[in-house]
Amino acid sequence: MDRYFLTQIFSTCLVCGVYDMKPGVAVHKFSSCDGCQLAFLNLGEELLELDRLVEIVHFAEAGPFDEQTPVAIAFVEGSISTQADTERIRRVREQADFLITIGACATSGGVQALRNLADSGAWHASIYPEPEYLDSLDNVTAIREHVKVDLELWGCPVNSRQVLAAVRALLFGVLPETDRDKVCMECKRQQNVCVIVAQGVPCLGPVTRSGCGSLCPRFGRDCYGCYGPAEALNTASLGKRFAGLGLLPEQVVNRFRAIHSHLEEFAPPQGPDYDRE
Amino acid sequence: MERPGFLPRQRLDDLLVLLRDSGYRVIGPQLAEGAVVYRDIGAASDLPAGVTVESGPGSMRVIKQDSPRQFAWANGPQALKPRLFKPAESLWQVQRDAQGRLSFARCDETPQAVAVIGVRACDLAALRIHDQHFLESEYRDPYYARRRERLLLVAVNCTDPATTCFCASTGDGPAASGDYDLLLDELEDGFLVTSGSPEGQKLSAALALTPAPDARCEVARAAVERAAAVQTRRLPPGDLFDRLFAHRDHPRWSEVANRCLACGNCTQVCPTCFCSRERDETPLDGASSVHQREWDSCFTEGHSYIHGLVIRAETRQRYRQWLTHKLGSWHRQFGRSGCVGCGRCILWCPVGIDITEEVHVLMQEPVHD
Amino acid sequence: MTERGIPMEAEVVARVDESPTIFSLSLKLVDGDQHDSYRFMPGQFNMLYLYGVGEIPISIVGDPDQPDLLQHTFRTVGRVTRGFARLQPGDRIGLRGPFGRGWPLEAARNRDVLIVTGGLGCAPVVPVINHVLNQRQQHGRVAILQGVKHSDDFIWRGRYEQWDAEPDTQVLLAADVAGPEWRGYRGRVTGLFEKLELDFVNGITMMCGPGPMMTAAGQQLLERGAGPDRIWFSLERNMQCAVGQCGHCQYGEKFVCRDGPVFPYADIQHLFGVRGI
Numbered sequence: 041m042d043r044y045f046l047t048q049i050f051s052t053c054l055v056c057g058v059y060d061m062k063p064g065v066a067v068h069k070f071s072s073c074d075g076c077q078l079a080f081l082n083l084g085e086e087l088l089e090l091d092r093l094v095e096i097v098h099f100a101e102a103g104p105f106d107e108q109t110p111v112a113i114a115f116v117e118g119s120i121s122t123q124a125d126t127e128r129i130r131r132v133r134e135q136a137d138f139l140i141t142i143g144a145c146a147t148s149g150g151v152q153a154l155r156n157l158a159d160s161g162a163w164h165a166s167i168y169p170e171p172e173y174l175d176s177l178d179n180v181t182a183i184r185e186h187v188k189v190d191l192e193l194w195g196c197p198v199n200s201r202q203v204l205a206a207v208r209a210l211l212f213g214v215l216p217e218t219d220r221d222k223v224c225m226e227c228k229r230q231q232n233v234c235v236i237v238a239q240g241v242p243c244l245g246p247v248t249r250s251g252c253g254s255l256c257p258r259f260g261r262d263c264y265g266c267y268g269p270a271e272a273l274n275t276a277s278l279g280k281r282f283a284g285l286g287l288l289p290e291q292v293v294n295r296f297r298a299i300h301s302h303l304e305e306f307a308p309p310q311g312p313d314y315d316r317e
Numbered sequence: 318m319e320r321p322g323f324l325p326r327q328r329l330d331d332l333l334v335l336l337r338d339s340g341y342r343v344i345g346p347q348l349a350e351g352a353v354v355y356r357d358i359g360a361a362s363d364l365p366a367g368v369t370v371e372s373g374p375g376s377m378r379v380i381k382q383d384s385p386r387q388f389a390w391a392n393g394p395q396a397l398k399p400r401l402f403k404p405a406e407s408l409w410q411v412q413r414d415a416q417g418r419l420s421f422a423r424c425d426e427t428p429q430a431v432a433v434i435g436v437r438a439c440d441l442a443a444l445r446i447h448d449q450h451f452l453e454s455e456y457r458d459p460y461y462a463r464r465r466e467r468l469l470l471v472a473v474n475c476t477d478p479a480t481t482c483f484c485a486s487t488g489d490g491p492a493a494s495g496d497y498d499l500l501l502d503e504l505e506d507g508f509l510v511t512s513g514s515p516e517g518q519k520l521s522a523a524l525a526l527t528p529a530p531d532a533r534c535e536v537a538r539a540a541v542e543r544a545a546a547v548q549t550r551r552l553p554p555g556d557l558f559d560r561l562f563a564h565r566d567h568p569r570w571s572e573v574a575n576r577c578l579a580c581g582n583c584t585q586v587c588p589t590c591f592c593s594r595e596r597d598e599t600p601l602d603g604a605s606s607v608h609q610r611e612w613d614s615c616f617t618e619g620h621s622y623i624h625g626l627v628i629r630a631e632t633r634q635r636y637r638q639w640l641t642h643k644l645g646s647w648h649r650q651f652g653r654s655g656c657v658g659c660g661r662c663i664l665w666c667p668v669g670i671d672i673t674e675e676v677h678v679l680m681q682e683p684v685h686d
Numbered sequence: 687m688t689e690r691g692i693p694m695e696a697e698v699v700a701r702v703d704e705s706p707t708i709f710s711l712s713l714k715l716v717d718g719d720q721h722d723s724y725r726f727m728p729g730q731f732n733m734l735y736l737y738g739v740g741e742i743p744i745s746i747v748g749d750p751d752q753p754d755l756l757q758h759t760f761r762t763v764g765r766v767t768r769g770f771a772r773l774q775p776g777d778r779i780g781l782r783g784p785f786g787r788g789w790p791l792e793a794a795r796n797r798d799v800l801i802v803t804g805g806l807g808c809a810p811v812v813p814v815i816n817h818v819l820n821q822r823q824q825h826g827r828v829a830i831l832q833g834v835k836h837s838d839d840f841i842w843r844g845r846y847e848q849w850d851a852e853p854d855t856q857v858l859l860a861a862d863v864a865g866p867e868w869r870g871y872r873g874r875v876t877g878l879f880e881k882l883e884l885d886f887v888n889g890i891t892m893m894c895g896p897g898p899m900m901t902a903a904g905q906q907l908l909e910r911g912a913g914p915d916r917i918w919f920s921l922e923r924n925m926q927c928a929v930g931q932c933g934h935c936q937y938g939e940k941f942v943c944r945d946g947p948v949f950p951y952a953d954i955q956h957l958f959g960v961r962g963i
Contacts, residue, residue, distance in 0.1 A: 089601045204601050211603060212738050214769040217596065221581070221617045224667075228585030229404035229612050233350035233394055236667045237376055246580035246667050260350060271618050272579040272632050281375070281668050409692040411780065413737055418716075419695045419778045455944055456690045456929035558939070565960060592933030595926045599738040606738040613933070620934055623924050624763040634962030638936075646939035 063112035063211075066098035068132050070118025070125050071152055071180065075197035076143035077101045077117055083200050090204075093211060110135045113210060115203070116183055119145040119152060122175045126186060133187035140206060144196035146183045148268055149302030151196070153180040156302060182302065191216060194249055196266035196299050202251055220271040222246055223263050227254035235262050242282040242295055247273050247306070266299045269306040321502070321509035322526025323533060326385060329361040329508070332471075333434075335523055341432035341469055344400070346393065351379060353393035355400075358434065365390065372479040375669025388435055388503045391479035394665055396440040398588045400431060401464050402447060405611035408460065408595070412605045423459075424607070430467040436497065437475050438490030439482075439659035443588030444470075445495055449651055450591050469516060472497035476540040481660030483550035483673060489657040491544040502537035509537050550663075550673040552656060553680055558645030564679050565637065573675055574633040576668050581614030583662035583670070584639065589647075589655045594619060615639050644676065690929050693735045693780025694720050696756075698773050704841040708806060709771060710747065710759040713781065726750060728813035729788025729920060729948045733928045734758065735780030736769045743925040743943070745810035746784060751820055759809040785928040786947050789814040790918055794890045798826035800882065802903050804833045804875055804895025808842070810920045810947075811894055819852050826889065829856040829882050833875025833899065837861040837868040856882065876903050879910070886910040892948075894920040901959040904951055914952035921947050921954075938963060 067077060081102060083090065090096075094113075098106045107128075114136030120126055133139055144150040155163075156179045164171035183189055193202045209216040223245035227234070235257050236243045243262035245254065249270040256263045275296060282292045300306045324332065336343050345358035348365040358364065364387035369380050372391075382389075407424040414420075451461035475484075475491035484490030493500055498517035502509035509529050512521040584590040594613035599606040613620055616635045621628035629635050647655035656672070663671045700712040715721035726732075731745045748757040762771045773779065791814070799818055801811050818825050830849055834840050840859065850857035858878045859870030871878055876899070891907055893900050900919055907917050923935035923942040930944030938957040940946060957963050 086601050093601070093603075208599050208601055208603065208738070209765075212599075212769065213772050214736075214739050215765045217765065219619070221619065222579075224578075224580040224582050225585070225612070225614065225617065228582065231354070231395060231399060231404065233352040233354060234582065234665055234667065237665050238351040238378075240376065243667075246578040246582075272616075272635075274575075274578050274632065277576050277578055277668055411693075411735075411737065413778075417776075417778050419737060419780060421692045421695065421780060423692050450931065453687075454930055455687065456931065457687050458931060459689050562938075562956065565963075591931065593927070594932065594934070595741065597738055597740055603738060608735075608741075610927075610932070615933070615936075619924075621924060623922055624761070624767075628923075629962050631962065637962070641938075642936065646936070649939035650941075 062093065062095040064097045064109060065094045065113045065115070065207075066107070066111045066132070066136065067096075067101070067115045068098065068107075068117065068128075069100065070116065070129065070146065070183075071121040072118030072143065072145045072150070074101060074117070076146075076195075079142065079198050079200045079203045083204070086200070086204065090207065094207070107131070108135070111137070113138045113140060113207070116141050116146050117143055119149045119180045119182060120186055121152060121177055121180045123177065124175060126177075129183060129186050138190045138210065139183075139187065140191045140193060141183045141189050142193045142198045142203065144194065144266060144268065144299050147192045147194055148300045148306075149180045149182045151299055153300075153302035154297070156180055157297075180302065191218075193251075194268040195251060199252065201253075219250055221250045222270045223248045223250050223252065223254050223257070223267065226250045226252070227257045230254055230258060232257045235260060236281070236285075240285050242285055242287055242292075244278070244295065247275055247278055264298055265296065265306070268300050269303060273305060275306065319511065320528045321511045321534060322521060322524065323507055323529040324501075324510050324524065324526055325507040328524075329364075329387075331524060332520070333358065333361060335520060336432045336469070336471075339520070340430050342429045343432050343434065345434035346388070346390075348379060352377065353379070353390050355393065355396055355433065355435070361387070364388075364435075369477060370479060372481055372664050373669070374481065374663050374671050375666050377479075377664055385505065386503055388473045388501075389477045391475060391477055391482050392437050392439060392659055392661065394586050394661065396436060396588065397433060397444050398440075398447070400433065401444070401461055401468070402451065402591065402593075402612075403460070405609060406460060407598075407607045407609050410605060410607045413603075428464050428467055430469065431464070432469040432471060434471040434473075436470050436472045436493070437659070438472070438493040439475075439484045439657045440588055441470070441472060441493055441495040441497060442484075442487075442489035442657040443659070446589045446651055446653070446655065446657075447591065448496075470497045471499045471501065472513075473501045473503060474537070474541050474544075476503065476544050478544050478548055479660055479664060481550065481663040481671075482658065483548050483552060483660060484658035485545040485548045486551040486554075487654060487656055487658035492541045502540070504533060504536060509533060550660065550671075552644070552654075552658070552673055552676060556645060556648035556654075557676070557680075558641065558648060561641045561645045561676075561679060565641075567679055569675065569678050570633045570637050573636050573670060574631065576670055577632050577636050578667060579616045579632040579635055580667060581616040582665050582667060583672075584614040584616060585612060586661040586665045587643075588659060588661070589643075589657060590614070592620065615642070640672065640675065643672075690927070690931075691782060693733070693741075693782050696734075696779050696781040698775050698777045698779065700775055701773065704759065705839065707762050708759060708841055709762075710757055711770070711773060713756045713758065713779070714754075715756075715781065716778070724756070724784075726784035726813075727788035728791065728817050729810055730784035730786050731810075731928075731947065732758065732781050732783030733785065733925075734770070735782070736766055736773075737779065739769045740766050741780070741782070741926070742766050742770075743785070743928060745920070745947075747809050747812045749816040749820070750813050751817065759806065761806050782928065786943055787945065789892050789920075789948050790890065790950070791817060793916075794818065794892075795824055796826065798884045798889030799828045800884055800886075800889055800891040801828075801830045802833075802875060802891060802893045802895070803831070804899040805835065805839065807893075807895030807899075807920070808832050811892055812845070814892060815849060819849065819855070822852065822854075827854050827856070827884055828852070829858070829884055831858050831860070831875050831878050833860040833862070833878075833895070835862050837864040837870075858882075874902070875899060876906050879903075879906055886912045889916065891917045892920075893918065897959070904958065908951075914955055915950050917951040919949055919951065919954070921949060923947075
């Protein structure tokens, strides 16, 4: 990205923070549960502030519907799972200067990518009398497998803090910070007691990217990895630890697969590494 | 040395009331989230009576026993560090006016005086190191200083070390020494009370204790001696920098990295680790911003990031940085090792990596180049 | 003992684009008293704060004898420097500093002085060159070597020409890859050593640039008889507090921000060139 890229998008006056023109924002939905869009809808008063700072051009769930007008930022929720999706995401990309995926589905394929592990054709045939009417691709894929993505916000769902931090940084003319540290770092800053050590439960915190505020461990629950892979991953060692806690090999595999089954780097530990003593 | 006073167990509340009446917020050990953690204490009944801890590398369980003892456990995941060196805090804030002018102001709040009960020898040793780091180096940290000035310490000699403890080998425990105001020895029916500061003497005098008889003192001394004798883990003494550094390409670093999750838990529970990162938290309206600092770890990529490059990209290098710093370069920075033998990094490592074992292997084997 | 401080407000008074990715900002502290009392030593750095974005360490370029010119040179690489790249005269930023220990000016007196720099490593030595040349009669022969990856990366042609015109001063330039216009040496900066007419044994070398360049140059200087206490390096590390407390800049037992950034080879010999330290 060249140095003037952001300046071109956001004609902000860096000094006074006043815009020549409010940047346009679109929120698009693909195959998803709509939960990430709640990161906007649950903002409360800050939603009014957001509306003051940007022009919300398209956000079907909240009202405005306009997929045609070019925007500065397009937020994309959901994965690509139909032929129609593959065409629409290209149009979304063409209309946006900066494209941000929000949530597990858009960023990695999400929960519905679990069907990539099964014979979905056989499932369709067993459920629907006329499955040929379904427009469903064999595999669910992430947005980045179709178009260039400028920023990925992980989480299932993402939270308002992530979305606002991204908007605020872009309005300042800089890229948002990306933090690929583990959930453990946030968890210890909150002074939670480690649930692996004190309860012997299979927490995915040591391989999962922070950003959630260690929501599950804060309530004594084990992290299930919804924020996706952190950097410097060691799924083999953690998988081995889970086996030591009494999980069967298949349970270990499923533990890693639940939300981000479509990601190779987050793939469950197996093979010689896993067996190594 | 003054003869300790005896505080019957049922009078422990007198001490808590006295501290509160003297203006302190009282923090002490409690059983919560399956561990002994330090929280606000209302009455002596909040203390973890009959609680002992069974632990090993990467695992611990609380055991409830039929015992009146309230301090029969080694240490919790945290003690003093988060009280003084906050896991996250605001350093300064800045306002921007319509003309783009900036005004900076330090985040200054006067903290309430805090009394912490149940502090262990290892944590006092770590406190001394943090005092050196935050107060006595070239720059003084005003945020740490404010809280340190308003801290009262009631130490308790450790009688029940965990299997992961090795304070006897680092010389930091199990008997408390250093900057405590009051020191307790826990006996079956009460406590020996020794004061270690003028403030402690005042408190001790206000409690109007009777001098403890020799027999009780002897029981307490024997308990602490036993706590040292039962420790099995050891660290080699002295500055290990040259020896560890001579082994900088030892295959053991890669071998540890196969197990290490690079999660940073060891550094977060370590009472002497002091790394922090700084970042801005900016409200959406953009009219102000708060500059914050929060705990960081040499196990993160951000720790060694410099213009597009991560200097310690591999877990092997991060673990080596941590260990060589803690047991080696620390000596040159602080005149002692960075390890106080609390064993937290072993106990709270999700995969149970044992610093004493790693050092042992690195020291035993010949240099491989 | 000094208490860790908060930033002072500074105004950008001038901006120069040195190359497509390198730019310089001249700053003035807004408070007159702060500006008048500000002093720095060559080789020291400031923490510069971009509003709402963050602080970065930038070495002070300019002339310590003319502290009115508080100049900093940036290369746009990360999110913060890209943000700084948008600044224009009149914009306000924050400044903490100066920090660190600078170049050994006293030790250089009455001796030959060799300056070796690579890439933007030339920035931290500009004040020392100015200082040495301002007191020309108090130093022996002076040689200034600058190496760049590509001849297009070479900045400050005018400055180097001016220095070259000084009496008893050699200026030699090297480019690993050079365009047809390049009149300097083609190859590594260390290839220029044999052209030097200097007393390596009694002289002082000050060096700043990429690690491999400094490692190779340091080795060659040792072979030419320079003692490890006569070769000085300026090092770069992640720095966040600048007062030796945040831990990021640790290099073995050194805190680069506080004990450096300038070190004699003798002090860091045991660490130099080791990967991942």
